[in-house]
Amino acid sequence: MKKKKKKATGKITVDDYIKAVKKAGRDEELSRSAGWKRITSVHKSKKAYNRKTQRKNFTEE
Numbered sequence: 829m830k831k832k833k834k835k836a837t838g839k840i841t842v843d844d845y846i847k848a849v850k851k852a853g854r855d856e857e858l859s860r861s862a863g864w865k866r867i868t869s870v871h872k873s874k875k876a877y878n879r880k881t882q883r884k885n886f887t888e889e
Contacts (some may be wrong), residue, residue, distance in 0.1 A: 854867070
């Protein structure tokens with residue numbers, strides 16, 4: 829386990845700033861979207877094998 833560094837009170841580090849901007853961006857995007865939106869989805873790789881797309885391409889040809 830990594831040891832946590834003690835933070836100086838009242839100082840904002842670059843990491844804190846980046847984390848806050850990312851969180852604000854996610855919250856803004858969720859508030860703009862209508863209805864429910866899942867936030868835990870994993871990005872699929874284009875190179876990953878997917879049987880459904882293979883079958884779809886086969887039927888088109």
